[in-house]
Amino acid sequence: MNSTHAAERSQVWNGELKKGFWLLGICLLLAGLPGLWDRLAHGHIHANYGSIVTWGLWVAAYIYFIGLSAGAFLVSSLVYVFDIRRFEPIGRLAVFTALVTLLLALLSIVFDLGHMNRAWHVMVYPNFKSPMAWMIWLYSAYFAILLAEMWLLLRRDLVVGGRQRNWRGRLYRLLALASRDDSDAGAQRDLKIVRGIATVGMPLVIMFNGGAGALFGVVAARPHWHSGLFPLLFLISALVSGGALLTLVAAIFQNGLTRNRDTVIALGRLVLGLLLLDVLFQFSEFLIAFRGGIPGHIAGLKLVISGPYWWVFWGWQVGIGTLLPILLLVLPTRHDPRWVALAGLLIAAGLFGLRLNIVIPGLAVEEIHGLGAAVASLRVHPHYFPSLPEWSLTAGIVGLGLILFGIGELLLPYEVQERTSHVSV
Amino acid sequence: MTHREIEQTLQDGPRLDGGSRRAALGWLAKWLGGALAGAVVLEGGKAAAAAAGTEDRSKRKHRYGMVIDTRRCVGCRACMVACKAENKTPPGVFYTVVFDQIVEPRIDDKPLFMTKPCFHCERPSCTDVCPVSATFKRKNDGVVVVDYDRCIGCRYCMTACPYSARWFDFGENYPAVEEKTPYADVPSPEYNQFRQREREKSPIGNVRKCTFCLHLQDEHGKYDKAKGRWPACAKTCTGQAIHFGDLSDPQSDVYHLLRERVAIRLKEELGTEPKVFYLI
Numbered sequence: 001m002n003s004t005h006a007a008e009r010s011q012v013w014n015g016e017l018k019k020g021f022w023l024l025g026i027c028l029l030l031a032g033l034p035g036l037w038d039r040l041a042h043g044h045i046h047a048n049y050g051s052i053v054t055w056g057l058w059v060a061a062y063i064y065f066i067g068l069s070a071g072a073f074l075v076s077s078l079v080y081v082f083d084i085r086r087f088e089p090i091g092r093l094a095v096f097t098a099l100v101t102l103l104l105a106l107l108s109i110v111f112d113l114g115h116m117n118r119a120w121h122v123m124v125y126p127n128f129k130s131p132m133a134w135m136i137w138l139y140s141a142y143f144a145i146l147l148a149e150m151w152l153l154l155r156r157d158l159v160v161g162g163r164q165r166n167w168r169g170r171l172y173r174l175l176a177l178a179s180r181d182d183s184d185a186g187a188q189r190d191l192k193i194v195r196g197i198a199t200v201g202m203p204l205v206i207m208f209n210g211g212a213g214a215l216f217g218v219v220a221a222r223p224h225w226h227s228g229l230f231p232l233l234f235l236i237s238a239l240v241s242g243g244a245l246l247t248l249v250a251a252i253f254q255n256g257l258t259r260n261r262d263t264v265i266a267l268g269r270l271v272l273g274l275l276l277l278d279v280l281f282q283f284s285e286f287l288i289a290f291r292g293g294i295p296g297h298i299a300g301l302k303l304v305i306s307g308p309y310w311w312v313f314w315g316w317q318v319g320i321g322t323l324l325p326i327l328l329l330v331l332p333t334r335h336d337p338r339w340v341a342l343a344g345l346l347i348a349a350g351l352f353g354l355r356l357n358i359v360i361p362g363l364a365v366e367e368i369h370g371l372g373a374a375v376a377s378l379r380v381h382p383h384y385f386p387s388l389p390e391w392s393l394t395a396g397i398v399g400l401g402l403i404l405f406g407i408g409e410l411l412l413p414y415e416v417q418e419r420t421s422h423v424s425v
Numbered sequence: 426m427t428h429r430e431i432e433q434t435l436q437d438g439p440r441l442d443g444g445s446r447r448a449a450l451g452w453l454a455k456w457l458g459g460a461l462a463g464a465v466v467l468e469g470g471k472a473a474a475a476a477a478g479t480e481d482r483s484k485r486k487h488r489y490g491m492v493i494d495t496r497r498c499v500g501c502r503a504c505m506v507a508c509k510a511e512n513k514t515p516p517g518v519f520y521t522v523v524f525d526q527i528v529e530p531r532i533d534d535k536p537l538f539m540t541k542p543c544f545h546c547e548r549p550s551c552t553d554v555c556p557v558s559a560t561f562k563r564k565n566d567g568v569v570v571v572d573y574d575r576c577i578g579c580r581y582c583m584t585a586c587p588y589s590a591r592w593f594d595f596g597e598n599y600p601a602v603e604e605k606t607p608y609a610d611v612p613s614p615e616y617n618q619f620r621q622r623e624r625e626k627s628p629i630g631n632v633r634k635c636t637f638c639l640h641l642q643d644e645h646g647k648y649d650k651a652k653g654r655w656p657a658c659a660k661t662c663t664g665q666a667i668h669f670g671d672l673s674d675p676q677s678d679v680y681h682l683l684r685e686r687v688a689i690r691l692k693e694e695l696g697t698e699p700k701v702f703y704l705i
């Protein structure tokens with residue numbers, strides 16, 4: 001009796017959340033239109049990065065989104081590679097999250113290119129000495145894997161759903177790509193293939209997200225990046241952010257607060273552990289650098305903790321992204337999926353601060369002292385704050401992401417919970 | 426400007442022939458064929474590249490570099506102006522920059538100026554990171570160039586250069602160009618490509634850098650100081666602080682200066698082996 005009451009309450013809560021979610025998504029998407037127009041009409045002229053801080057908000061957004069994608073995929077591999085039943089109800093959701101965030105990542109980085117229409121050059125003239133080329137090739141493969149996995153996971157439900165005589169049925173029939181088989185044997189076969197694909201995908205994801213870390217790590221010219229810890233840091237924080245986002249999505253998506261209650265709470269525990277590991281890694285990086293005390297090495301870290309954007313680190317990354325969620329996940333609030341979902345939101349948001357603090361302070365240190373003073377140009381200046389069009393475009397990309405999630409929530413067939421009981425591999 | 430001329434300009438390096446898609450597809454077909462061998466190809470490629478790297482230096486016809494005498498530099502910045510006039514670089518792009526705070530605080534009160542072009546390193550850290558090999562070191566004279574038609578503008582090379590020698594062209598213009606004065610019609614002679622500055626067109630959206638004014642070389646890749654075919658900054662230097670030439674040519678100033686005086690290079694610890702030396 002008590003529990004049905006609670007379930008009702010959380011349904012109402014869910015409904016409110018969903019409305020807010022759509023509203024936010026639409027607002028952000030609209031906010032992105034001016035930025036998009038500006039980027040297409042004027043190129044990079046209104047962007048605030050320059051020749052010293054040459055990567056800015058868009059690159060930070062890019063590594064943030066691929067981190068989310070890689071993290072979500074790795075959580076899905078808990079289900080499809082390691083067969084951990086606890087997370088089975090959100091396996092499909094995790095793959096969907098990985099797909100959406102990968103799209104956002106690609107969008108962010110394409111707008112950052114000086115010549116967007118030449119992005120195909122990386123496919124045709126790859127230079128495999130460059131970690132960037134590796135990364136792009138690897139995540140193209142990853143994209144294909146995600147699509148295949150998503151389709152296989154949905155196939156049976158699409159076939160079944162395709163029998164409805166409405167637009168939804170028609171859409172499902174289209175997406176099912178002429179597949180008709182809705183037998184259990186078919187679903188089992190799908191799952192087997194998914195396991196195979198996921199097993200290939202996992203090292204791939206580790207390589208490409210570790211590779212994104214390596215992309216920064218190999219740059220010996222930037223001591224802030226040049227550390228063997230970087231690829232690992234990228235992986236750990238990808239796991240944290242992906243797991244955190246999934247916690248949130250699992251709670252909101254398709255009535256998740258009631259359907260996925262236990263999974264959300266379990267995810268919270270997993271994310272807490274990963275977050276603590278991440279803190280340990282970061283701490284190690286700071287500790288070693290500051291104890292060594294070589295000015296060039298700590299210049300970037302000093303900017304992080306006491307530069308003009310100290311608040312990004314202390315407020316955003318440490319406060320919102322680390323301390324608060326740790327409290328929520330340790331105190332008794334950890335038993336309430338709503339609080340756990342909030343912790344997920346905070347962590348996922350806080351890690352954006354981490355991404356900014358990787359990209360920008362690494363570049364904001366003059367490589368040769370006095371460069372900014374030598375020429376009077378806004379493009380040659382170690383100070384960077386994203387311009388309005390930069391914010392706008394980024395907001396639009398986030399908004400697009402929210403809307404894609406919204407559409408997914410409306411269209412994706414509900415995960416059939418019982419299936420777990422009679423599908424065994 | 427014909428294909429042939431572009432090729433001549435960007436000699437030897439991997440290149441995109443004026444954006445020809447057919448060439449690109451041909452290349453793709455070839456590569457796919459090769460890719461079947463997978464890792465083997467990569468490894469082989471690396472070995473070949475390494476071998477080529479060592480061969481390069483002995484085979485190279487010229488080894489252009491600079492010796493800059495900081496004691497002769499008066500900080501007039503004529504080199505910066507000359508470079509701008511020669512290459513028609515837009516605002517925010519400076520192929521050379523004169524530093525006056527490089528050592529701060531100074532022990533004595535003597536001013537110290539340092540002009541800093543691209544160092545055209547023997548082992549450049551910028552070229553290896555380019556995902557599309559758009560920037561590379563020319564085999565015959567060691568000048569590091571950018572293929573504007575291939576560069577996608579990712580700016581990875583800028584992060585990798587330890588000397589801030591690379592500049593992104595955001596598309597800004599000086600008033601003379603903006604207001605369409607006759608100056609706006611003068612193309613940049615860079616790479617002998619004579620590109621007009623047009624919106625969205627390369628070099629806007631590309632990374633740009635000092636080329637040692639290679640458009641002033643003759644067909645044999647030689648400069649001629651007497652005829653004024655000489656890098657603009659060195660030609661203009663009022664204090665005669667910038668010495669340019671072939672570092673391995675016993676006839677050249679630079680060759681002798683390096684033997685007679687004590688020279689340093691910046692950030693030796695990174696192993697980039699710059700070809701611009703400073704006398705202090």
Ligand code: SF4
Pocket residue numbers: 554555556557558559560571575576577578579580581582583631632
């Ligand atoms: S900006 Fe151009 S030259 Fe530099 S790494 Fe990217 S593609 Fe290569």
